[in-house]
Structures are given as structure tokens and as C-alpha cells.
Amino acid sequence: MQTLSFVRPAAIATALAFIGLHAQAANFNFEGDIAYNTDVVKVAFTLNADSSPVRLWTDSWTDGLNFDPTLTLWIKEGAGYSLVAANDDDNTIDPTQGFYDAGLSLATLTAGQYLVTLGAAPNEANGTQLSQGFALDGSTPTLISQWNQPSHDINANDQKGTFWRLNLSGVDTAATVPEPAAAALLLAGLSAMLLSRRRQ
């Protein structure tokens, strides 16, 4: 699976500010660009209380300017994540959405740690466990800018844009999850720094 994602620093800063300031449910938004059709973005959030109404939605499709996103919601159970809900197209969550934006509105989520995954439709979850991966895992990654997404409009040759934006409403904390590859790079970088310091 191609897992690199590029989250815009400004979005992280905004989100972090929210995390620092708000102890109760709040709104967050994250945005960035994916490169490949196999990319899956992960955003973690927490709910402190049961029966919390939560809304999650994308608004980045923009009439085909960007790729058609799909969302899956997972809850942490033990060491893994289990499927809660998934949606490819629902533009009724927020007025800013377009026809192929994704969205979930959940009235009564239990307290816990959650994960939202955002991919390019139809890269859906393979099963009820996150560890089972996604439909396009193992396929040759294709650049979004060169991919004819199955839902694209032949007459417009659209959905070549890589930008995504995910909005969360009613959650307590939220942050993007560095992908393993990115985390590995980070660790490698830190190790290198430590090594170089020791050698000095």
C-alpha cells in the first residue's frame, strides 16, 4: 500500500491549537494532498463521553476539481481497529459539500479512540478490521493526476486534483496519524541525529 500523505502544516497547527484549548467537543479540519490512488489518509480522534453526536465530511471534491473521496470510520478495540461505518457519497452532512463528497453523521457514538480513513473511491476497506487493508492495496499505484478514477466524467476529464479536506464536528481531540513510512523516516532522521551527536 502506498501510504505517504502530505498534511499541510497550517492545518496541523490549527488542529493542535484546538486540541490545546478545548477540553470539550469541538470542530476540526484537516487538509492535504495525496499523490497516488492507493493512498489512505488517517485521522485519529477521541470521544470523552458516550452518546456523542459526531459528523465527519469531506468538501474537497469541488465538482470534480479534486478526486472523489471515500471515508471509513473505525474504533479502537484492543490492539486493532474495527469498522464502525463507511460512506462514499453523502452530500447532506454540510452545505459546502458536492455530490461525490463523503460524509457520516452518527448520533450516538460511544466514548473511545477512533480513526477516520480517507481514500480515493472506490478504495474501500477490505473487511471489518483495519488490518485487512483496502481494495487497492497491492495494485500498482497510479498518480491521481494521471488516474481515470472510475467515477470521473469522461466529458470533462476531471477528478485529477490531489487535494483533500476532512472536517470533524463534535469530537474532543483530533490529529492526523503519521503513516508508517513517514514515521519510519522520522525515526530514521532522529536516529541519525542522535548518532551524529554521539560521534561528536
Next chain:
Amino acid sequence: MGRPQRQTRQTPRPQGTNRREFFKRSGSAAMVLAAGPALPIGQALAATHTGKLFQHGVASGDPLADRVILWTRVSSPRNAAITVIYTVATDPALTQVVLRGTTKTNPSRDFTVKVDAGHLKPNTTYYYRFDAEGSSSPIGRTKTLPVGATRHLRMAVASCANHAHGYFNAYRHIAERADLDLVMHLGDYLYEYGNGQYGNVRPTEPATEIFTLSDYRQRHAQYKRDADLQEAHRQHPWVIIWDDHETANDAYKDGAQNHTEGAEGTWQGRRAAALQAYYEWMPVRPVDTSDLTRNHRAFQYGDLVDLVMLEERLSGRSQQLQATIPVPGLGNLFTQTGSFADPTRTLLGTTQEAWLAQRLRGSATRWRFLGQGVMFAQLKGVAAANAAGGGLFLNSDQWDGYQPARNRVYDILKGANGLPAVNNVVVLTGDIHSSWAADLSQDPNNPTVAAGGYNPLTGEGSRAVEFVGTSITSPGIADPQGSTAAFLRGVNPHFKHIDLNQRGYMLIDAKPNRVVAEWWYVDTVASISHVQAFGTALEVQDGSNRLAPSAQTTPRATAPALAP
């Protein structure tokens, strides 16, 4: 021969500057006078297979060796995205599935669905179906193009199908021919007029002339609900170009005869609306999504035929010139002088002209077909050799109105500037609601072949041939005795067949040694009828570039089953 169509025997009185105005008026009047009680509209609209969500049928088009466009439309009441599944198989029951996928549609594209189904095998018949929200579409049938050695192409050629002028009986006959490889449609697939403005057999939707995106979509939807048209789409892949009426009558790059700037919006806006609806509703693969007016494209049919499809209205055409020389009985005619001789005027535009030259010179196929909108052959009302002024021409909307541009195409055929000649070109044309076959000569009234002329007895001097198909429904000139045709043949000796009376379609049967054109005629368009008759056949033999008598060809002994 089919029996003559029910029309009044009024004398044609051409008016205005172009012949199509003349066709239009005479036909319209004839229909008013001849209109008997039509069958209930619902009977013609009731498609054989009409799933609740798929009222507009299925269609396929622009086949290549490995892919084909599949089309449908979902009639959804929801203001939301709809996921659509498509299935492609090699058998009519769809048990041998070779491709299955999902796509989507939504209200912003009028719920139309278009898939470029790939990874297919060449020269193979496929069956396909769409599914959405628990409903299934009718099963369609399509076919990919062959590659390499190819012995045979058999196709129908259609044009000029005005829903308001009658029933699409000819489309039904095309649908039933299981041995066709494809259907070529040369434009005027629909008409822009309002109720009663051009034809009175069936009412138009919307009732008014169409200007806006919503208007054009409604008109496309009305046509696609016709059972006969649906069936012709469902059984064969189509290769389609537009002519003028898909936007407005006598369209050119910057306007149209039937467009009043301001009162009917801007031309740019109207053209954009027409083209958006066109690409939404037609099984065509866009050539350039950043400029939808560019629609010239080609399809290589193995080593047998290069199908070269031209765009002659919206991308480059200069405005038509007015004919101003009155001739009793014929209206206003024109000579090839003044602005008519202006070499900067163009019908294809510079880009397309260059592409055409490259395509014609570069193709390695036995034959080159030019699928195009308006008559290429000269058509005069008064004869004269070029050296004697060239005579008087009838219709400034066809290539006659763009003589220098046409000469540039002849330069390609003849091999000017040291380049080799291009042989075995067959021009296929619609537009004028009648049947014609012509040897193509730049000086057809000059009998001295050595001086660039044409010998009407032998065909010497001809550089290529043209077959003009009649209309599906749109009216021609009432010429029951053939006197008008005889007059025109007298003036224009390069025409070997003219029939102005009958509606129908052409059948093209191409083999390495010859291309046969057959004209097939329906008995009527005033009611639903199932009678067709062979009209005549002409052919062109390999390397001859001129017409020869022919005979009706034999249907293939075996053909893939029609879609159930």
C-alpha cells in the same frame, strides 16, 4: 423500390440562399397538407425494454480495437450521486463476463452515464448492461474494431432524423440487421425547432425552440425515448458526428442562420449548452475536453478502411455567403467569384485541414472513408465548364460555398506539391435529406479529361466518389416523377444516382476489391410501419476512384445474436 412517400405534388420553389431552407419549407408544407391521423404517441414512445430507472435505453459508440464507449442514463428522482454498475460479457445472457466495474452519475451531468470500457479484444461482439439501485438496464450489444488483415466491413449510414417529421422506421430496420459492424451517423441527429415549426407528426419537447442547457437536455431525452432509435443504439456501436441542427440550423463557427444573437442568448452560450448536452447524451469519446467543438477523429478498421470523421460546423467554418443571382425556378444561385473565391474562408479550419491531409496521406488501409456533413460534389443549377465561368451553384452551405477550401482537399487527393496522390477515398455525406452518388471532379462540365475535365460516360477524371444517404425522416423535395432529379443530372453529369423522394438509410459493404453503397427506403414516416425496400446500389472498385454499377450485396451467413 419502396412506394413513394405521401407528399403533395407541389412544385418546389426554392427561396433564400441555401437549398436546405428550400428542403425545409417544401417538406414542412407537405407534411401539413398530408398529415393524416397519426398513431397515438405513446405507442411509438413505448420502448421494448424500459426499466424504471433506464427509460432512455443504452448505447455504445466510438469503438476502438480494445475499447468502446458505453452509455446510459439513470432516471433518478433523487438529487444525489448514483452508483452505477456495468457488466460486459461475450454472450447475450451475460454469463461470460469479461469486465465489471462501477461508475457514478449525478444531477450536474443530467444523470447520464458514460464509460470507456477497456481491455477488450479486437473484432469481438460484446453484450453489456447497467445496474443501479436495484434496477437493470436493457442489454446492449456492441463490437470492437478489428486489427490487421480485414476482409469485410458492413455498416449502415444514417442522417437527418427529425422526430417531429415522423417515425424512425428506418432506425428499426438498421437495428434488425444483425450483420452490421457499426452504424455511422452523419449528423442532424436531432432538430432544434419548436412545436410545429418544422414537422407536425409528433410534438416536440420542450414545445419551444431550444436555447438553454435544460432545453437541449429535454430534446435529447425525448429522442432517446423513441423505441426505434433506442433499438438501433442498443444493437450496434455508433460512430457519430454532428451537423448543424444539434446546435442550430446552418451553424458556423461564430453563429447560425437560426440564431438571433441577444434575443436567443449569445451564440457562445447556446453552443456551449448544446455541446454539453450533446456530450452528456451521446455515446461519443471527447477528442478535447478543453474545447468541445473539436470533434474530428478517426477509426482504423483493420487494414481495410480508415474511417475519418470530420467536424464541419463549430470549430472552424467561416460564415456562409449569400447567393444573390436569381434564376427563375431555382431561387438565388452563385458563381465562384468574389468572396466565394476567397482562399482564407474555410470549412474545416486550419488545424483540421492539416490533420486531414496527414491522415489521408498516412493511412495504410485499402480504403479511406470521409464521414462528413455536407455535400462535397459540385451541385449546379446552371452548367458551365470552369473555363466558361463554372456555372451557377445552388447551395452555399455545402462545399460549393467553400471552393478554395475544397480545392485544398483535391490537392491532397491529386498529390500536389510533389506528394503522392491519395486513392480509394469514399466521401459519405448526410445533410440534404436525399440520395446521391457522385464522381468527384473539380470541373465536371468540362468533357476534356486531359484539360482537367471529366468524362461522364467513363468516369475518367474522377478523383474519388461520394455517396449521400437520405434522411431517416426529414423531408426532401417532392419529386414523384423524378423530373427534378433528371434536371439536376442533366446539369451535373457526375451524379450517377439522385433520388429526392424517399426516406431511409445507406448500407455500405466494403471489401478489399470494392465498396458497395446500397440505398434502402422505408414506405412511410407518417406512421409506424415495417416495410423497407432496396432502392439501388453503386460501387467503386479498388484503384478506380469512380463509380460503377453494382447490385445488392448478400447479408453475412452468420452474425452474432442480437441482444435479447
